[in-house]
Amino acid sequence: MPFLLDTASAIKRRFGFQDQSVSESVPCTPDLLKSVSRDHHLASTQSVFATSAVRRISDMDDDDHGGATGSEVAARRHAQSFEFSEDPSFWKDHNVQVIIRLRPLSGSEISVQGHSKCVRQESCQTITWTGHPESRFTFDLVADETVTQEKMFKVAGLPMVDNCMGGYNSCMFAYGQTGSGKTHTMLGDIEGGTRRHSVNCGMTPRVFEYLFSRIQKEKEARKEEKIKFTCKCSFLEIYNEQILDLLDPSSSNLQIREDVKKGIYVDNLKEIEVASARDVLQQLIQGSANRKVAATNMNCASSRSHSVFTCIIESKWESQGVTHHRFARLNLVDLAGSERQKSSGAEGERLKEATNINKSLSTLKVRLVIMNLVSISNGKSLHVPYRDSKLTFLLQDSLGGNSKTIIIANISPSLCCSLETLSTLKFAQRAKFIKNNAIINEDALGDVIVMRMQIQQLKKEVSRLRSLVNGGVENLDNDTSSLSFLGSPGQFKWEGLHGSSSPLMPEKRMSQKKDYEVALIGAFRREKDKDIALKALKAENQAAMQLAKQREDEIKSLKMILRFREAGVKRLEAVAAGKISAETHLLKEKEDHLKEIEVWRTQVDRNQEVTRFATENLRLKEEIRRHAFFSLCHSFYSQ
Numbered sequence: 352m353p354f355l356l357d358t359a360s361a362i363k364r365r366f367g368f369q370d371q372s373v374s375e376s377v378p379c380t381p382d383l384l385k386s387v388s389r390d391h392h393l394a395s396t397q398s399v400f401a402t403s404a405v406r407r408i409s410d411m412d413d414d415d416h417g418g419a420t421g422s423e424v425a426a427r428r429h430a431q432s433f434e435f436s437e438d439p440s441f442w443k444d445h446n447v448q449v450i451i452r453l454r455p456l457s458g459s460e461i462s463v464q465g466h467s468k469c470v471r472q473e474s475c476q477t478i479t480w481t482g483h484p485e486s487r488f489t490f491d492l493v494a495d496e497t498v499t500q501e502k503m504f505k506v507a508g509l510p511m512v513d514n515c516m517g518g519y520n521s522c523m524f525a526y527g528q529t530g531s532g533k534t535h536t537m538l539g540d541i542e543g544g545t546r547r548h549s550v551n552c553g554m555t556p557r558v559f560e561y562l563f564s565r566i567q568k569e570k571e572a573r574k575e576e577k578i579k580f581t582c583k584c585s586f587l588e589i590y591n592e593q594i595l596d597l598l599d600p601s602s603s604n605l606q607i608r609e610d611v612k613k614g615i616y617v618d619n620l621k622e623i624e625v626a627s628a629r630d631v632l633q634q635l636i637q638g639s640a641n642r643k644v645a646a647t648n649m650n651c652a653s654s655r656s657h658s659v660f661t662c663i664i665e666s667k668w669e670s671q672g673v674t675h676h677r678f679a680r681l682n683l684v685d686l687a688g689s690e691r692q693k694s695s696g697a698e699g700e701r702l703k704e705a706t707n708i709n710k711s712l713s714t715l716k717v718r719l720v721i722m723n724l725v726s727i728s729n730g731k732s733l734h735v736p737y738r739d740s741k742l743t744f745l746l747q748d749s750l751g752g753n754s755k756t757i758i759i760a761n762i763s764p765s766l767c768c769s770l771e772t773l774s775t776l777k778f779a780q781r782a783k784f785i786k787n788n789a790i791i792n793e794d795a796l797g798d799v800i801v802m803r804m805q806i807q808q809l810k811k812e813v814s815r816l817r818s819l820v821n822g823g824v825e826n827l828d829n830d831t832s833s834l835s836f837l838g839s840p841g842q843f844k845w846e847g848l849h850g851s852s853s854p855l856m857p858e859k860r861m862s863q864k865k866d867y868e869v870a871l872i873g874a875f876r877r878e879k880d881k882d883i884a885l886k887a888l889k890a891e892n893q894a895a896m897q898l899a900k901q902r903e904d905e906i907k908s909l910k911m912i913l914r915f916r917e918a919g920v921k922r923l924e925a926v927a928a929g930k931i932s933a934e935t936h937l938l939k940e941k942e943d944h945l946k947e948i949e950v951w952r953t954q955v956d957r958n959q960e961v962t963r964f965a966t967e968n969l970r971l972k973e974e975i976r977r978h979a980f981f982s983l984c985h986s987f988y989s990q
């Protein structure tokens with residue numbers, strides 16, 4: 352039960368018990384905790400508590416361990432629990448969240464390596480890989496094997512739905528080697544639905560159960576605004592760098608297109624309107640059955656493809672003559688196994704698949720590296736190879752774009768998977784460097800006359816309040832100021848003109864204020880982005896200009912030196928023809944050399960390396976020329 356867990360957590364915090372090492376050193380309190388925890392298990396099997404009012408989502412099952420296998424229960428009993436709870440303020444400041452999920456040891460792992468593990472959890476955010484050298488990693492959250500599907504949903508899925516309802520694009524990726532628990536996390540047991548008997552039901556069905564319960568509540572609470580929701584789903588698979596429509600298996604090799612209005616989309620992908628979690632589940636079951644599944648050594652039901660389940664949630668409502676349109680794209684991505692080809696026994700066709708799957712994942716890695724560089728160089732824009740793979744091209748917004756993204760990196764704790772687990776932890780750590788720029792996708796279009804009237808009303812209200820404060824009177828009747836913000840994705844206009852003067856209700860003013868704030872925040876954010884891009888361009892431009900100037904100077908110097916050399920050759924011919932004496936030539940030659948040195952010196956100041964090389968070059972050449980000149984003189988006088 353949540354309240355018992357909360358009580359246990361509170362006691363833990365109160366006594367400073369956050370991990371095993373601490374609890375082992377003080378014997379009495381951990382026992383108390385264990386008994387609280389046992390109570391929790393007992394209580395969770397009793398239906399009286401199952402319907403407790405503390406549950407936030409009334410129609411969802413509160414997990415107990417009833418559906419878990421024997422080994423899972425054993426693993427959960429032996430594993431140390433760490434507090435695993437969502438920080439409600441997290442998404443305000445962060446747009447990318449990385450969670451590690453450990454699964455229980457499997458029967459085959461236990462038979463090969465016993466209970467030996469390659470990781471040790473240190474806290475709810477820290478995990479240590481115990482190989483050589485030991486490496487410690489910190490993430491937003493680490494979910495140990497005791498964390499249930501329900502808890503995973505509450506921590507990661509529920510806030511993601513809330514974000515979508517608020518107009519943010521959201522994306523959840525499950526990453527990890529084959530058999531690490533990606534499909535268990537994203538889909539789990541979908542055949543059983545989301546009801547109480549199915550504790551293993553995964554993230555996606557729970558997400559949609561909650562989404563539709565929120566939609567229902569919004570509809571009831573905002574009847575006056577005539578709010579309407581439309582949800583459209585699609586389900587695709589990227590297999591061997593080809594896109595297949597899982598809701599229409601007859602289609603093949605669909606193409607990704609880019610459009611100014613639509614953004615990035617898959618051409619001819621079937622979109623199905625859904626009105627309930629049941630509708631979504633139906634599509635999920637149908638699509639999952641169509642997924643390409645092939646056996647490998649590591650997991651006999653191993654998925655060799657990436658799957659992307661997308662839902663576009665649109666809402667429209669009216670408020671004071673203004674029609675609001677909000678939309679959000681929700682992507683739920685189950686990636687193909689991230690393991691290296693060798694360990695999965697991939698051969699022939701499988702090897703070709705693995706190469707393409709790895710190509711998609713490696714581009715993801717390149718992307719992360721580049722984002723890392725981007726964040727280090729503070730706003731400098733670099734080329735990002737999104738188009739190198741179908742996956743990154745399609746999910747461009749989720750990685751470094753307009754989206755709030757959660758990456759769940761699944762790992763096996765077994766020693767058998769030590770290297771793959773390390774690789775996943777490293778990947779997840781790099782993912783923390785991704786910087787997304789999520790904005791509310793909202794559009795407000797209104798009847799211009801009504802909007803003008805409202806602006807005028809607001810102005811009158813401001814004027815009235817001012818006069819109350821100052822004891823003076825202000826007249827804004829003739830004010831025709833106009834403001835406009837480029838909103839995302841449409842345009843939001845605010846024009847001031849004449850209108851009626853009745854004061855607005857406080858809640859209406861608040862709602863208008865919110866609208867203006869949304870438009871303003873969007874406009875400021877875009878302005879800031881443009882500023883950063885402009886600065887980067889200016890810096891690049893300056894560097895290019897400097898380089899061009901340097902090259903120009905170099906050319907000028909070279910021309911001058913060429914002239915000295917040509918004069919030298921002519922003088923030598925004059926010496927040979929007996930027109931001038933060798934001494935005169937030598938004197939002139941010396942003068943020219945000094946001038947040349949001066950020219951090179953100027954270059955030295957601009958480019959030390961080049962000039963040092965050039966001066967040395969000149970010195971050598973001078974030596975060679977002098978040598979040539981004396982041999983010429985020698986042969987001339989000896990004739």
Ligand SMILES: Nc1ncnc2c1ncn2[C@@H]1O[C@H](COP(=O)(O)OP(=O)(O)OP(=O)(O)O)[C@@H](O)[C@H]1O
Nearest residue numbers: 454528529530531532533534535650652653654688
């Ligand atoms: N947290 C967990 N608790 C209990 N069982 C789990 C957990 N995670 C995974 N499993 C079990 O481990 C097995 C492999 O998991 P799953 O199929 O989800 O792996 P996967 O990463 O999706 O593999 P693939 O890449 O081949 O699709 C399944 O039997 C699943 O039920």
